[in-house]
Amino acid sequence: MWANSGLDLHLDLDPARKTDSLERGLRDAIRSGLLTPGERMPTSRSLAGDLGISRNSVAEVYGRLTSEGWLEARVGAGTWVAATPRVIAPSAPRARRQTTARLDLRAGIPDATAFPVAAWVAASRRALTAVPTSAFGYGDLRGAPPLREALAAYVSRARGVWASAEAVHVTHGFGEALALVGGALVDRGARTVAVEEYGHALHRDILRAAGLRVVPMRVDAEGADPSALGEAAADAVLLTPAHQFPTGAVLSAGRRAAFVEWARRTGGILIEDDYDGEFRYDRRAVGALQALAPEHVVYAGTASKALTPALGLAWCVLPQSLGGLVADRARLSGAATDVPSQLTLAEFLRHGDYDRAVRSSRAQYRARRERLDDLIGERLTGARLGDAQAGLQSVLELPPGASEQAVTDAAASRSLALEGLGAYFFGDCANRPPTMVIGFGAPPPHLFEDAAAAAVMAVREASRGTA
Ligand SMILES: Cc1ncc(COP(=O)(O)O)c(C=O)c1O
Incomplete structure (x- = not known):
């Protein structure tokens, strides 16, 4: 404990290695927050007196911690705990959508036991033995070409999307698609994105992290309401047209037309989150909004619902004007691609396994x-x-x-x-x-x-x- 120095801190010094244990004790005290940034340290003389060690030893420890960046010394004035400590206490990692409850009826979570493991393993074996070994080098950051082909065919057939393989960009979950598209929009000058007033907080956070201001849009029985979208109010809109998440409203034909009209008039971008477009029970699924204006709509889909979120595979179909910017964002994210899973999903789609899983x-x-x-x-x-x-x-x-x-x-x-x-x-x-x-x-x-x-x-x- 030192007391004379004005600070009240308990340090257990090893009598055989006082200098080292003082250094370790002070570093731990700063790291754990017991000593706070900007706090003034006692003089080496007073601390030496409190601890019963030589003044030189304290000066040596201060010197070492200063050179490492834990302390700051101002000549002739004294020593302080550095204003920006080197180590910021880590916040507890937040597991995504986990619960300790035995029973779970939260929205948007698929049954993990439904993942067709045997079909996936068989598709993986077929896919990985059929490709040339060159496929196992560094991959195209927009996705493995066979998967981009297979996805373009699938979303055209199943969801009516206008898609060529060239326009498809494969991502790690819908979240990454949102981060990349949000970043690309910022790169071309966007400032504000409107989102449905009901939705995932995570998706709003991702858009904010990309640098966009996020504003709410009213939702009623016809889905999101475009009437409040003034010309200057938003540069982009995030929508769940097939089935509003989580209210369930299907975006009405009139509203679809109004959003498309807004995008054409203002040059704005509509991000269509088609997260569960395949799951319609009373009639044929409503086709994708993207088909109405492919140059103004980013269409995004995911394998998380029909297969499993554990794959972390999603995709978007991009307007030509955004393809390069999104690819550039993907490059700068530093993420590597997982080619084996992508080739397996391509085979799964081609072989009809994906349709079977959806059915x-x-x-x-x-x-x-x-x-x-x-x-x-x-x-x-x-x-x-x-x-x-x-x-x-x-x-x-x-x-x-x-x-x-x-x-x-x-x-x-x-x-x-x-x-x-x-x-x-x-x-x-x-x-x-x-x-x-x-x-x-x-x-x-x-x-x-x-x-x-x-x-x-x-x-x-x-x-x-x-x-
Ligand atoms: C509205 C909505 N969009 C998209 C997704 C898909 O996200 P991901 O591909 O990250 O699993 C989800 C998943 O919970 C969702 O509920």
């Missing part, structure tokens, strides 16, 4: 949605799921008086992770009654029934006495 997941999720709807109809008087017969989640409006937080808490007490619409909200003022977002994708099949029952019980408990 099988679609049937599963459709059955789950129907089961959930029945359960709610039976056990929650007057309640029903939102209309959207699509995707991996539906909304459930709560009875008057019940709050989203109360349902989330009641669910947590049953070890069920369940979120309200508020968890996705970013607008100015919420224009909806309290509503839960029920994802039916995440549970493995043997836990789905338990999860659905727990959700119904949580809503009942939180609504008791409020109706």
Whole structure:
């Protein structure tokens, strides 16, 4: 402990190696924040007196820590803890969308057990034995050519996208596509992006990190509302036209036309997030918005829902004006490409495995949605799921008086992770009654029934006495 010097810090010095242990003790104290940036250190004389070591030893330690950047010395004035310490205490790593709850009904999460492992391994064997060994060198940072070909064919056929292999850019998840496109837009002068007032906070953060100002756009039963997009208000718009995430609204024909008209008039870019465009249960999926204006729309898709997020494979189809800028951003990100997974996905697409996986997941999720709807109809008087017969989640409006937080808490007490619409909200003022977002994708099949029952019980408990 030193006290005379004005600082109160306990240091255990090894009597045999006082100088070294003083150095280590001070470094640890700065690293852990016990000594804070800008704090004045005691003089070497007073610290030597406090610790019972020679003044030279303290001066030597100060000298070493100063040359390493932990301390700053001002000639004739004294010594301070450096204003920018070399090591910033790391913040705890945030696992993406993990939960300790046994049951999980959060939105947008697919059933991990549905990944067709055997078909993937077989496709991988076929793909990797068929390609020339030159494929295992440094790859094209826009994606392995066979995958870009296969994706162009797939999105044209399945989603009506106008795509050539040249326009396809393969990314590590949709998040990377957003980061690259956001950066490319900034590079050509964009400042502001409008996003739907309901959506993933992560996607808004990615756009901000790319250097864009993010502003909310109202969402109603027709999807995002373009009427507030003034000419100067936004340079780009992020949309989920097939199935608004997470409200489920399908972007109406009138709104589609209005967004396209805005893009043509202002030169703005529409980023179409087609995250679950393949999952429509009541009729044929609505085709991609991109087909209306390929030169103004970035179309983005992902393998996370139909296969697994563990692959981290997504893609975008870029307008010609953005291709080079996005490729340049990819180069500067320093990321390397994972060619074997890309070649496997190419084979998976060509061989019809991807379509089979989509069909099988679609049937599963459709059955789950129907089961959930029945359960709610039976056990929650007057309640029903939102209309959207699509995707991996539906909304459930709560009875008057019940709050989203109360349902989330009641669910947590049953070890069920369940979120309200508020968890996705970013607008100015919420224009909806309290509503839960029920994802039916995440549970493995043997836990789905338990999860659905727990959700119904949580809503009942939180609504008791409020109706
Ligand atoms: C709205 C939306 N867009 C895109 C994605 C796909 O993201 P990724 O490819 O990063 O898994 C998700 C996944 O949760 C999503 O919910």
